[in-house]
Amino acid sequence: MKRIIIAGPRGKMGSEAIKLVQSQEDMHLVACIDRRNNGRTLQDVEGLPNLEVPIFEDAVECFSEIEADILIELTVPEQGYKHTKAAMEHGIRPVVGTTGFTEEQLDELRWLASERKIGCIIAPNFAIGAVLMMKFSQIAAQYFPDVDIIEKHHDNKLDAPSGTAVKTAEMIKASREYKEQGHAKEKEIYPGARGADYDGMRIHSVRLPGLVAHQEVIFGSAGQTLTIKHDSINRNSFMEGIKLASDKVMEIEEVIYGLENVL
Ligand SMILES: NC(=O)C1=CN([C@@H]2O[C@H](COP(=O)(O)OP(=O)(O)OC[C@H]3O[C@@H](n4cnc5c(N)ncnc54)[C@H](O)[C@@H]3O)[C@@H](O)[C@H]2O)C=CC1
Ligand SMILES: O=C(O)C1=N[C@H](C(=O)O)C[C@H](O)C1
Numbered sequence: 001m002k003r004i005i006i007a008g009p010r011g012k013m014g015s016e017a018i019k020l021v022q023s024q025e026d027m028h029l030v031a032c033i034d035r036r037n038n039g040r041t042l043q044d045v046e047g048l049p050n051l052e053v054p055i056f057e058d059a060v061e062c063f064s065e066i067e068a069d070i071l072i073e074l075t076v077p078e079q080g081y082k083h084t085k086a087a088m089e090h091g092i093r094p095v096v097g098t099t100g101f102t103e104e105q106l107d108e109l110r111w112l113a114s115e116r117k118i119g120c121i122i123a124p125n126f127a128i129g130a131v132l133m134m135k136f137s138q139i140a141a142q143y144f145p146d147v148d149i150i151e152k153h154h155d156n157k158l159d160a161p162s163g164t165a166v167k168t169a170e171m172i173k174a175s176r177e178y179k180e181q182g183h184a185k186e187k188e189i190y191p192g193a194r195g196a197d198y199d200g201m202r203i204h205s206v207r208l209p210g211l212v213a214h215q216e217v218i219f220g221s222a223g224q225t226l227t228i229k230h231d232s233i234n235r236n237s238f239m240e241g242i243k244l245a246s247d248k249v250m251e252i253e254e255v256i257y258g259l260e261n262v263l
Contacts, residue, residue, distance in 0.1 A: 080098030150204045
């Protein structure tokens with residue numbers, strides 16, 4: 001039985017993750033970390049399930065008091081990083097969906113995992129379809145060096161570009177021959193019009209109400225374009241990946257970054 005702590009239980013992803021844990025025979029929710037409601041239980045908070053599961057505002061207090069195997073981290077970048085680090089320091093294995101960690105933070109977590117010999121999985125996108133989109137894009141980039149990534153999300157998202165777009169660009173970089181795209185003399189009339197520049201390719205972030213999580217990777221060459229597209233139409237799309245990562249994280253002693261390394 002895997003004992004689970006969820007950080008962010010009132011969030012869109014956190015509330016879905018509670019349902020996932022409740023539906024699994026080998027997972028048991030033992031605590032939640034929330035920025036409000038310290039000392040209460042889930043059943044005392046309006047809108048949360050009728051469960052006698054304690055809520056902590058202080059992650060370190062939670063990890064010290066509660067015996068747990070896995071932290072499912074679904075909050076915001078700065079706090080999420082602190083939770084992840086503290087969990088590993090307390091022998092609890094993080095499964096991290098929170099996006100927006102810096103390269104330095106990832107390196108710090110990698111070091112901590114090797115030092116403590118403890119597993120941690122950080123996946124910018126837990127939807128299997130999104131992982132396939134990234135892998136297909138990596139293959140296509142071997143043949144099409146001109147590529148724009150367009151990611152579209154709801155307007156409550158804090159980080160841009162999305163974690164998925166960053167991971168896609170990193171995977172493409174690994175197979176694409178470097179190319180500075182566009183016209184050598186091009187000029188932006190409005191700053192940012194051509195999007196972010198990552199290794200010569202362009203990333204565009206759209207934020208609009210009504211969207212969930214969507215990405216198109218468009219490759220262009222003489223006389224043709226290839227578009228690889230994924231849409232998450234609800235947050236249930238991410239749960240299978242969280243389940244897979246929760247099984248895998250118990251077997252490893254390192255940081256795995258990206259669900260493609262788990263599938
Ligand atoms: N890896 C993946 O497949 C996916 C990752 N995400 C990421 O998961 C995270 C959460 O996404 P959503 O649930 O959509 O967001 P949300 O805004 O619905 O929920 C955020 C949660 O974080 C909590 N929170 C906010 N500030 C906090 C603080 N300072 N300290 C502690 N908790 C705090 C909120 O109370 C809430 O529970 C984001 O980083 C998002 O990018 C979202 C969807 C899929
Ligand atoms: O904030 C979101 O909603 C999502 N965040 C992740 C990201 O930054 O890529 C995953 C998915 O796109 C939804």
